[in-house]
Amino acid sequence: MVPSGILVTGTSFAAFRGLHWGLQTLPAPGPAAKNPWKWWNICVSLLHSLLSGAGALLGLWLYPQMFFDPIHGHPPWTLALVAMSVGYFLADGADLLQNQTIRQAWDLLCHHLVVVSCLSTAVLSSHYVGFSMVSLLLEVNSACLHLRKLLLLSHQASSLAFSMASWATLATLVLFRLVPLGWMSLWLFWQRHHLHPALVVLGGGGLVVVGTVSIILGVRILVSDILRSRSHQHTTKRKETVGSRTCGGGSETVRADHRGNSTLSLED
Structure with a gap:
C-alpha cells in the first residue's frame, strides 16, 4: 500500500503540472504578454503560497503543541499540507527545467532541491511535521514576493499597489521568514544531540541556504524599492x-x- 504522504505528493505534482500546462495555453494580460510563461508560472506559485501559508498559520494557531513537539505532535491533515508543498516544488522544478536553461534557473532549482529534501523527511517518516509547518510560514512572505513580481511584470512599479506590496514584502520577510528561520535554527541547535547527525546536517544546511537567500533578498528589495x-x-x-x-x-x-x-x- 502506498503511504498517504507519497500519494498526496504525487497527486499534488500532477495537479500543479496540469495547472502549468493549462494556463500556458492562455495569453498573459497586458504588458506581461511578452513573457506569458513567466506570468503564469508566478501565478501558480502565488496560488501555492496562499494555500500553504494560510494552512501553516491555521494549523499552528489551532495546534500550538506543534511548537513544543515539532517531531511527533501534529494532526493528520498537516502532513497532507506538507506533502502538497513537496508536490508543488517538484512540479515547479519540472516547469523551470522545461522553459529555462540551467544557467537561468540554477538558484531557484537549488532552493527547490533543498526544500524538497527537508520536507520529504516529514512526508516519508510522518515525523517532524510540526517543524515543517513552521517552515511553511515562509510562504506568507513568498505570497507577497510573487504579488510584487506580478506588479513588476505589469509595469506597475510606480503605482501605490506596488509600494504597498514592497512594504508588505519587507514586513512579512521579518515576521514570517526571518523569525521562523531563527526559531528553527535555535530548536535544531538545542536538539542536536537527540537527532540523527544526517538530519542535523540536512536541516542546518537548508536553514543556512534559505536564511542567506532571505537576507540577500530583503536587502535587494529595500535598496531597489524603498531607498532608490x-x-x-x-x-x-x-x-x-x-x-x-x-x-x-x-x-x-x-x-x-x-x-x-x-x-x-x-x-x-
Whole structure:
C-alpha cells in the first residue's frame, strides 16, 4: 500500500503540472504578454503560497503543541499540507527545467532541491511535521514576493499597489521568514544531540541556504524599492522646485551668445 504522504505528493505534482500546462495555453494580460510563461508560472506559485501559508498559520494557531513537539505532535491533515508543498516544488522544478536553461534557473532549482529534501523527511517518516509547518510560514512572505513580481511584470512599479506590496514584502520577510528561520535554527541547535547527525546536517544546511537567500533578498528589495524610490522622488521634487523658481524669474541668468542675442540659461 502506498503511504498517504507519497500519494498526496504525487497527486499534488500532477495537479500543479496540469495547472502549468493549462494556463500556458492562455495569453498573459497586458504588458506581461511578452513573457506569458513567466506570468503564469508566478501565478501558480502565488496560488501555492496562499494555500500553504494560510494552512501553516491555521494549523499552528489551532495546534500550538506543534511548537513544543515539532517531531511527533501534529494532526493528520498537516502532513497532507506538507506533502502538497513537496508536490508543488517538484512540479515547479519540472516547469523551470522545461522553459529555462540551467544557467537561468540554477538558484531557484537549488532552493527547490533543498526544500524538497527537508520536507520529504516529514512526508516519508510522518515525523517532524510540526517543524515543517513552521517552515511553511515562509510562504506568507513568498505570497507577497510573487504579488510584487506580478506588479513588476505589469509595469506597475510606480503605482501605490506596488509600494504597498514592497512594504508588505519587507514586513512579512521579518515576521514570517526571518523569525521562523531563527526559531528553527535555535530548536535544531538545542536538539542536536537527540537527532540523527544526517538530519542535523540536512536541516542546518537548508536553514543556512534559505536564511542567506532571505537576507540577500530583503536587502535587494529595500535598496531597489524603498531607498532608490525615495532618492528618485527627492531628486524629482528638487528639480521641479528649481524649475518652478526658474520659470518665475528667480534664477535666470541672461547670457549673450556670439551673435549678440540673449539666451535664457536655467541653473540647477
